[in-house]
Amino acid sequence: MLASLLTAGSANAQEYYEGIRSMDIYSTGEWIEIDGLANEECWANSAVSVQPVEVVTTDWGVEPVEIGAYAASFQAVYDANYIYYFIKVVDDTYIPYDKDQMKGDTGVDNVELMFFPDPAGRDEYHSSIDARSRGLSQIRIWPGATENQTSGGGYAGGRMVEGKLTGLEYKSVRTDYGYDIECVLPWSEIMPEGTEGNLATGKSILMDVNIANCEDYESNNRLFIMGWSGSDHNAWRWNAEFGELNFKGELPTSGVAEVAVDAEAPVVYYNLQGVRVANPENGTFIRVQGKQTTKVAL
Ligand SMILES: [Ca+2]
Ligand SMILES: [Ca+2]
Numbered sequence: 001m002l003a004s005l006l007t008a009g010s011a012n013a014q015e016y017y018e019g020i021r022s023m024d025i026y027s028t029g030e031w032i033e034i035d036g037l038a039n040e041e042c043w044a045n046s047a048v049s050v051q052p053v054e055v056v057t058t059d060w061g062v063e064p065v066e067i068g069a070y071a072a073s074f075q076a077v078y079d080a081n082y083i084y085y086f087i088k089v090v091d092d093t094y095i096p097y098d099k100d101q102m103k104g105d106t107g108v109d110n111v112e113l114m115f116f117p118d119p120a121g122r123d124e125y126h127s128s129i130d131a132r133s134r135g136l137s138q139i140r141i142w143p144g145a146t147e148n149q150t151s152g153g154g155y156a157g158g159r160m161v162e163g164k165l166t167g168l169e170y171k172s173v174r175t176d177y178g179y180d181i182e183c184v185l186p187w188s189e190i191m192p193e194g195t196e197g198n199l200a201t202g203k204s205i206l207m208d209v210n211i212a213n214c215e216d217y218e219s220n221n222r223l224f225i226m227g228w229s230g231s232d233h234n235a236w237r238w239n240a241e242f243g244e245l246n247f248k249g250e251l252p253t254s255g256v257a258e259v260a261v262d263a264e265a266p267v268v269y270y271n272l273q274g275v276r277v278a279n280p281e282n283g284t285f286i287r288v289q290g291k292q293t294t295k296v297a298l
Helices: 002-017 154-158
Strands: 022-027 071-078 082-090 110-116 137-141 151-153 169-174 178-186 204-213 224-227 243-250 267-270 284-289 292-297
Touching (some): 082 204, 110 178, 137 178
Parallel strands (some): 022 071
Antiparallel strands (some): 071 082, 082 178, 110 137, 110 204, 204 224
């Protein structure tokens, strides 16, 4: 009797957890310039996996919506003090942060990073325990924001002052497919005192990435939210479906990929605000040719 109960329980658990992700993350000593460009060796290292953000999140019982050509992915690395992300979003309705036009924090295209410091504190089976008071951090950032503006909740939210979080820095670049965001976050604003030990090699924390699409400023409406792990629309307050971020120590250097320079690829210039420029002159621009991105003064 007991054995069959256990078997049934584990089958349910397996089904419940099948959408939950797990990723290895490596540390790097490389200086990462937060300029929205994947111009660091770490982003080309094959050990730094590209994680798809591909699940349409829903409330329980609600059917997912059609997402069309929308797609997103991210990479992440860390060091003793920070975690770094490079996020790519395919979005043909670019609705960037714009204080004058936006009606709310979620009324424009946005990215949410969620953390929970201890895997043992996961709320299994949607017990509906709000994890924000127990160390969950929610940090929202936007393409087009130029002053590291943020909003959010939980532990990190409580440390935000006038829309800023100490040490949070990010930069977006508009691309022909949508936008990229490079971002750095200090562990000190994510990990409550006493939980830092979970950042050691061989340990894990819980994490999720949600990316939301808006198509106009007027409606103040997210059409859908894509998630990395699970399909829980309530990841901002529940950690039930967060994925595991497994700390692996130093990034293996053998994985560095050759950067192919495609001399035949067309050259496209962007200004530092990420806007495409047809005839760049008298300033600093971002030059993109094929997969190669460089900052140039013209
Ligand atoms: Ca960079
Ligand atoms: Ca959009």
